[in-house]
C-alpha cells in the first residue's frame with residue numbers, strides 16, 4: 001500500500017466518522033515522511049488507526065467541553081435584524097459566560113456575521129438588545145487591517161486604544177503572533193504585502209490585544225495552514241481557561257466538539 005493510498009483511506013474513514021480529516025492527514029503525512037517507513041508498519045491499517053484516533057479525540061474533547069460556571073459576559077436577547085423586506089435574524093438569543101466558548105454555525109447567509117457585528121456594536125438590531133460586561137475584541141471575517149501600516153504599527157495603534165503603551169502593545173502583539181506560527185511580524189512589511197492567511201493572523205492578534213473579556217471571532221482562521229489552525233484553537237482554549245467569553249463563527253462542522261456550546265442559525269434549526 002503506497003503512502004498516498006494509505007492517506008486516502010485514512011481520510012475517507014475520518015470523513016465517514018464526521019471528523020474533518022485535513023489536520024490529522026497532514027500530521028500523519030509528516031510523520032510518515034519523517035520516519036521513511038511504510039504506513040502499515042507505522043500506523044497499521046488506515047481504518048483501524050482512524051477509529052482509534054477518533055475515539056481518543058472524542059474522549060479528549062469531551063473532557064475539554066464543560067458547562068459554564070462564570071458570570072454571563074455577553075447577552076444578546078431576542079435579536080431581530082431586517083435588510084429591506086428580508087428578515088435575517090428572527091429573535092435570536094445568545095448568552096456566553098466567562099470561561100466559555102460558543103460556536104455559531106449556519107448556512108451561508110443565515111446571519112452569523114450580522115449577529116456578530118450586532119454584538120460588536122457595529123450595526124444596530126431592529127429590536128432586541130445586547131449587553132456586554134467587560135471589554136471587547138472583535139476579529140472580522142475580512143478587512144479590519146490598514147493596507148499601508150506594518151504589523152507593529154497596527155499593534156501600537158490598536159494597543160493605544162486599549163490603554164497599552166507602545167512597548168507593551170508591540171510586545172503583546174509579537175508574542176501573540178508567534179503563538180500563531182508567525183514568528184517575526186516586525187519584519188513582514190505593510191499589511192497589503194501580507195498573504196491572506198497572515199493578514200487574518202494580524203486581525204486575530206489585534207482582537208486579543210489589551211486582553212479583552214469578550215472575544216468575537218468571525219471565521220478567523222481563513223487561509224491558515226493546518227498548523228496555524230491548530231494553534232488557533234490552542235489560543236481559543238487559553239482565552240477560555242483565562243476566563244474569557246469566546247464566540248467563534250465557523251463552517252467546520254466536524255470540529256464543534258472544540259466549543260462548549262453551539263448556536264445554529266440555520267432557519268428551522270432548534271435553538
Ligand SMILES: Nc1ncnc2c1ncn2[C@@H]1O[C@H](COP(=O)(O)OP(=O)(O)OP(=O)(O)O)[C@@H](O)[C@H]1O
Pocket residue numbers: 083088106107108109110111112113114115
Ligand atoms: N448591509 C447589508 N445590506 C443588505 N443585506 C445584507 C447586508 N449585510 C448582510 N446582508 C444580507 O444578510 C444575510 C446574512 O448575511 P451574513 O453575512 O450575516 O450571513 P452569514 O451567515 O455570515 O453568511 P456566510 O456563511 O456566507 O459568511 C445575507 O443574505 C446578506 O446578503
